[in-house]
Amino acid sequence: MKSKIAIIFAFMLITLFSIAVCLADNPIVQTVYTADPAPMVYNGVCYLYTGHDADVTVNNFYTMNDWRCFSSTDMVNWTDLGSPLSYTAFSWAKGDCWAGQCVYRNGKFYYYVPMTQKTGGMAIGVAVATSPAGPFTDALGKPLIAHNGSDDIDPTVFIDDDGQAYLYWGHSNLYYVKLNQDMITYSGSVVQVSSKPSNYVEGPFFYKRNGLYYLVFATIPNPSEDLAYSTSTSPTGPWTYRGIIMAHGSCYTNQAGICDYNGNSYLFYHNNNLPGGGSFTRSVCLEKFTYNADGSIPTINMTPSGPPQIGSLNPYVQTEAETICWSSGLKTEVCSEGGRDVSNIENGDYLKVKGVNFGSGATSLDARVASATSGGNIEIHLDSLTGTLVGTCVVQGSGGWQTWVTKSCTISGATGIHDVYFKFIGGSGYLLNFNWWKFNSGTSSSGGTYARFRNAATGLYIDGMGSTANGSNACQWGNSNSNNQQWTIINSGSYGMIQNRATGLYLDGMGNTANGSVCGQLSYSGSNAQQWAEETSGSYVRFKNRQTGLYLDGMGSTGNGSNLCQWSNSASTNQQWQIQQIQ
Template structure:
């Protein structure tokens, strides 16, 4: 996994300011955001560390209520979910319908050796997901499914590289009517590519389809390689499409890119991936996000990658239990499934830290509690404000508990945590792994004892 304490200045000039890429402890790719019940759920692929190809075995889920602090929900879907799949857990998308969540993904069919589209279903946006069919939904050797449900309830599945296809899904979201239809790739619809007689248009892969103010948008990865993001619009879900131009130019040290666009809490957001993390590149990618505003005529402005990311929407409440794997920026840490449920942060060594952005302490906190475990002699959780070396407002000692999943709750007094601050949990101690942390929570009030 990614264990780094300092990010090179050429990538991230200040860990205190940087919020892109939005996940730092694993490589992520091919973002597919979904808004549900006041949160953004982000479905991603997972590039293996040190990969030299698209060697991808599972998918990951993350969520956020504020666009900066992202909760790691682990991997509720993998190649092993599909008994008929052999490899290539590539770019998918999840949608919600009728209280259930359907995740469409491309995988290689073991029986045919071709890429096919499978569909998994769950009762929760974070899973667990199961194979809905026990076989491919569609199979023609092409990839990158995108699903759109129109206002009249008709759902469409789009996919394709090198072609672009759609089929009308039935209301059950696991079967379809008619046959897959190939969308004509005309230069009027998808722009003009030069230098490749086999691919006259800019369309490459990764379609993302949605509707806004009566206009249908098809955003896609364009002109490999390196790709940029472009888009087309149409008066209906199946066209005719008109090419509208560039959304994000080629940039970001990854020769692929992949779009995802949503509206959330009154703002519009564009998700993409790049190679901005240490060790990052075309096969070790990371998902990032930018806030944007449509032009008055409905066109999408040109969006540039940044390392600052989207502004926070609201604040984080420290006086309710917060999962330790809810992170704006992490250094040196990893996550894993916790024996008590959910995920925990682990593999913590001296000097590692977590950043939680925009924590609303209000008039002040008096104490801090954390659910911790240690298979070693433990360590200390330092509570700092503003930076990993900022003001200390509390220190919690963590004892050895006899096992990395043997959990106990520790408490310590807090003084000086007021207003809205970026909170850093900095971990200190001896050599080797120190502790695991599952969740934390502050108690409001005036501290009587200041930390030393």
């Protein structure tokens, strides 16, 4: 990632990319500068881990103090999950959060990251978490790799079919170790690859496809980095150079991350194409590609448009405002209600959500907002900033930037599939903060901030029971009107996640496929186990788990504290739930 060759092309061509940028979907994140992409597919969600280039560069060099995480289920609308890790989590590190990679194994997530040591020189640490979005903690209390100073950067990790995990890394030279099953130690010695791939410089990304091992990396046949790759029939080489897959842009560095998702192949990379971008303020982009019949990777061009959308987005479940395809002028911040919110909103700023499927039509919009000033308006346009205006949400001051209120407005003319533009209008200075939004059609979802779910067969309500422990059972209870019985449905693509108001835990199918298995509650993971399809059944709804296909089922239980269970499709009233909006 950090070549020592002098950087001579920083901050060029900025103005060329500021014209008509709102028509593009690349780079995929606009609220913050991102670099060094490393995708990870877990439970049907594509997670993207990136470096974070600070807005203000110190000493005319890379200023990187944490890593960032984003997620998507359609590869165009990306949700900002915040910072899962910073160098401050490592007592031995003093900064320089450069390119890392995360992998899942045995119920945990392992994040391999390079930093500068307090004693000098680069080293690679490993952090661990139980959620892909973190928070991650130092697994060792010391570096995993502290082998050769400036060479100890850009770790890439891969677990082979036989269970053996490999960690590659290196600048100019290439090294690897065989990780142990615990993923935080290794066996044997550090191996320097004597026959490293031709033209290798830095930024390796290691993976396997159809029995062939791939090593994608940065190379410098020109004044700035191209992306190239080599292949091998063995995880430790020898490596055969296969050529350039992406030519350099105006940014000095580049780094690749490749994954398969939903039957397609994708290349993540970075450039400096955001307004204000440069070789020290980079941004991650994305392209879809198809392997050649012989397994070779074709030449892939940088484009402003990015990949096509997978499916469409359901607007009738609560969606985080920081789920964005494109934006202008906005930032995100930690939200007092959990997760993040969109902030720094000024007159004329906007965000776009792509491919929103309104079906037969939306009738209203709920927006969760806060303002320490006099507020402003949120205009909702279809397909462009000047497209059809289908509604305007008026936001007054709420008394604070984290004093949240729900505002509603009428929507007219929103049918079918459209890109949605939320355009912010008001006076000078910051107008408001934006936490989440949800359209209503009059037939689905909770229709307000919180709702209760009453079983059609028994009259009991789904109840979190005040349980805060991961894996605790979700239960049923008679009418109490407590926060334990209040839930909100949060959008996750075309599915919804159901979060308890009292505890913040989410209903989770727990991967159980047996009829009668208990539905649990866990902290946020974004996995398919926490995603539920909402199916209308007359005046009731049914909730089907994305991972297992089972439905929430009251099991005919009438006793307070009885478990909330799951069952295959029975069409009985045990699987039907009445949504009662909380005013």
